[in-house]
């Protein structure tokens with residue numbers, strides 16, 4: 001009997017080879033993040049956020065790597081990511097502009113603000129500029145209603161932004177990020 | 180045991196139930212039916228549809244009966260004015276986002292949502308119709324399953340089924356608010372994702388949002404085509420459930436009536452997958468013994484434990500999730516595909532029909548079989564071995580379409596050849612059945628004696644548990660198999676892919692060792708297959724299993740190697756198990772697939 005046991009253990013685990021694939025950057029990033037946050041389901045949110053911080057969005061490869069590292073299904077990872085506005089699953093520009101579209105900011109002129117940005121960047125809401133510098137999006141209430149209209153660029157909040165002010169602000173980003 | 184009893188009143192009638200019971204179950208005890216949609220007895224509680232609301236005296240808001248445990252002194256009303264108004268409102272809201280084209284819907288007549296709307300006579304449309312046109316685009320990419328988002332009420336039964344019962348999670352809830360829907364990874368088509376085509380979600384979807392892809396018209400066309408010779412095979416589990424959709428009492432075997440109905444439908448020959456189930460045992464039993472011999476005597480490298488390979492949902496699961504175990508799968512094709520390969524070769528020859536004129540149809544309890552017959556590996560006859568697979572449900576529909584009064588049919592017998600079978604083949608339909616059938620034959624090959632169980636009933640491998648284990652000591656072997664003398668054959672059985680996953684992980688982590696493992700993708704085995712009549716529950720599956728074993732007990736032949744037609748096919752055509760011809764027609768290998 002022990003003989004059989006031994007044979008079973010030896011022969012059942014013929015290693016399945018993955019076949020010389022190079023590990024991509026995003027796979028490494030995910031591995032690092034999982035090391036920091038732990039290999040369990042609760043780490044899903046911080047890992048998703050970590051990837052978005054570095055990559056601006058969650059690519060198919062990134063979500064597959066996360067699923068693999070956390071032993072989840074890819075549909076689960078995508079389902080969670082798609083629930084959150086700030087976890088994008090399509091490519092985004094270097095700087096993400098989000099203009100609040102909720103009622104107070106609406107009343108305080110978010111339409112004019114958006115129009116000015118669209119004209120200056122030559123894109124519509126939801127689009128990214130050709131040079132991949134800016135993506136223009138809208139967001140739900142950002143909690144700054146008393147100082148509307150509000151826009152958020154990456155993590156920076158810009159309250160009481162007039163169309164004119166907005167143009168000056170994005171000018172800053174343009175020069176500071178262009179090499 | 181040791182549980183507290185809680186006293187409460189439902190509609191003014193006192194009742195005592197165990198602590199932790201939900202209001203829904205407590206009401207069932209008193210025969211009050213509370214309507215439900217997201218609740219399913221096989222799944223965890225979601226509490227998201229709110230049609231089960233009841234009024235609890237003293238509470239301002241209504242409670243979801245499926246998600247609220249009873250408490251002492253509770254005063255529950257299941258049908259008050261407030262309750263009815265609220266339920267009606269919930270149903271109307273669901274309908275405002277539902278493409279309610281019942282007359283054109285595949286689920287018409289067998290739809291939980293439709294039933295609910297008729298009970299609540301919703302018809303005055305107080306809400307705007309908000310169905311999005313883009314949701315009306317069907318996903319028909321899978322050969323097994325059709326997904327129609329415009330029919331989905333987001334009850335998430337499918338999501339819970341795929342995760343809790345099958346450990347696949349091909350489906351998830353994506354987006355939020357009015358964009359929320361049930362979808363796959365990056366909204367890819369169903370045939371591109373990890374879905375195993377098991378159809379368990381189809382069995383539990385209360386609407387027409389997930390249904391089997393039906394091949395009813397294709398089969399009718401073949402039958403009506405005078406140039407075609409249409410043969411049909413029926414899987415073991417179909418006979419234990421077909422009646423449910425045709426007004427026969429649950430748990431009644433309808434083998435003879437089914438054969439009669441198939442003849443009336445116009446099939447040229449009515450044959451039995453059970454025949455190739457017996458053949459599978461000959462091949463798979465021999466394969467197991469050969470693997471053991473290679474490992475023990477020849478010291479060759481072979482993959483053990485050997486896994487059964489008759490369940491195509493399980494096969495695709497291994498390809499995606501455990502590709503390192505592909506070598507452990509028996510190389511035997513499923514009985515359906517063995518049948519297909521023989522039908523267009525040996526059988527066509529015997530009855531003098533050109534294989535290109537033959538249309539081979541199979542009736543299965545399974546949606547994954549539709550996918551299986553499309554696989555490139557399944558063309559060993561030089562043609563598509565099995566042309567169309569229809570489920571138990573589709574056959575019931577065809578019988579109704581033909582105006583056949585099923586209940587009044589006289590029993591008829593399968594045609595010969597390829598129609599003879601044994602009790603060992605019938606039990607393929609239940610979890611543990613393939614194992615039992617294999618043991619009945621393998622033990623006899625090795626020892627020359629019948630398995631040491633009363634009446635050949637190998638009770639330890641039977642039952643509804645998700646994972647079962649057993650060991651059989653081999654004693655007094657015949658000389659050829661003396662190396663197995665004294666060996667304790669260790670076996671395990673799992674049904675439902677979540678259980679299969681647990682079992683394979685235990686094997687992988689060295690926590691368990693077996694020689695032979697039977698896996699069926701669906702809970703309870705094929706009797707609980709994704710193509711069986713809806714609804715399903717543990718109780719229903721138990722009744723079907725009982726019917727299967729009853730059929731076995733009533734057969735004169737109970738062991739696969741005793742099947743005279745099987746003996747004949749070896750003598751005339753195949754030679755011996757694992758022989759050259761068998762290798763070409765009855766065996767195959769599978770390849771790894773992407774998990775992520």
Ligand code: SF4
Nearest residue numbers: 280281284290386387
């Ligand atoms: S899913 Fe049900 S309610 Fe909806 S259209 Fe189909 S039959 Fe009617």
Ligand code: SF4
Nearest residue numbers: 331332334335337384
């Ligand atoms: S597909 Fe069916 S089971 Fe799944 S959420 Fe929609 S209605 Fe419910």
Ligand code: SF4
Nearest residue numbers: 341374375377378380
């Ligand atoms: S068919 Fe099976 S694997 Fe595919 S989505 Fe449905 S439950 Fe999941």
Ligand code: FES
Nearest residue numbers: 100105141142144
């Ligand atoms: S409405 Fe714009 S921040 Fe609240």
Ligand code: FES
Nearest residue numbers: 217228229231245
């Ligand atoms: S059945 Fe209770 S909330 Fe859906």
